[in-house]
Amino acid sequence: MTTTAIAALLFCDLVESTALASQLGEKRADEVRTAFFARLREAVATSRGDEVKNLGDGLMVAFGSVLDALACAEAMQVGIHRLSGELAVPLVIRVGVSAGEASRENGDWFGTPVVEAARLCAAAEPGRILVAERAAALTMGRLDGALRPFGELQLKGLAAPLATSELTWDPPSIPVRVTMLGDLEVSGRGGAADRQLLGGAQARTALAY
Numbered sequence: 001m002t003t004t005a006i007a008a009l010l011f012c013d014l015v016e017s018t019a020l021a022s023q024l025g026e027k028r029a030d031e032v033r034t035a036f037f038a039r040l041r042e043a044v045a046t047s048r049g050d051e052v053k054n055l056g057d058g059l060m061v062a063f064g065s066v067l068d069a070l071a072c073a074e075a076m077q078v079g080i081h082r083l084s085g086e087l088a089v090p091l092v093i094r095v096g097v098s099a100g101e102a103s104r105e106n107g108d109w110f111g112t113p114v115v116e117a118a119r120l121c122a123a124a125e126p127g128r129i130l131v132a133e134r135a136a137a138l139t140m141g142r143l144d145g146a147l148r149p150f151g152e153l154q155l156k157g158l159a160a161p162l163a164t165s166e167l168t169w170d171p172p173s174i175p176v177r178v179t180m181l182g183d184l185e186v187s188g189r190g191g192a193a194d195r196q197l198l199g200g201a202q203a204r205t206a207l208a209y
Contacts, residue, residue, distance in 0.1 A: 047072035096120025
């Protein structure tokens with residue numbers, strides 16, 4: 001049975017997923033993939049989304065609210081950014097969001113908003129969230145600080161250029177640890193810095209100060 005409803009659709013995609021899997025090896029790639037999808041689904045659950053399908057290297061998700069879809073997009077970016085640091089693996093996603101009247105059949109969604117969201121995801125640069133302007137308009141100014149015009153894009157499968165916005169997000173800060181006892185060491189997400197770059201006794205004194 002086919003039903004029609006106003007919905008917000010989100011597509012997300014892991015950048016360079018095939019190359020990454022090859023570099024990691026089968027066992028490590030499976031571990032990272034499991035953690036990756038678990039983090040994405042945390043964002044979907046907290047944003048009241050409905051996972052439509054697993055796309056192999058991302059998800060298609062439907063929402064009853066554009067605000068929920070954009071909250072999920074941001075949570076996904078932040079969550080994967082953090083996971084990348086935790087696993088010491090370069091994980092970067094791109095996200096596309098659109099909204100409008102779409103058809104639902106057998107748990108899947110069809111229609112122009114679906115095509116727009118998928119194409120925006122494919123067109124987005126790594127780490128970016130692109131939003132169809134009609135979806136951005138439905139926020140009614142409640143995200144003015146985070147949504148900014150991105151311009152028109154000619155996307156595959158669409159007859160006319162699509163007006164878009166970008167949802168900006170702030171990567172979480174990366175904890176930095178400074179070890180003063182024993183050898184001087186500064187470490188963060190990327191591991192310990194080269195001790196030669198940290199200098200000697202003078203650098204230790206400056207850091208302690």
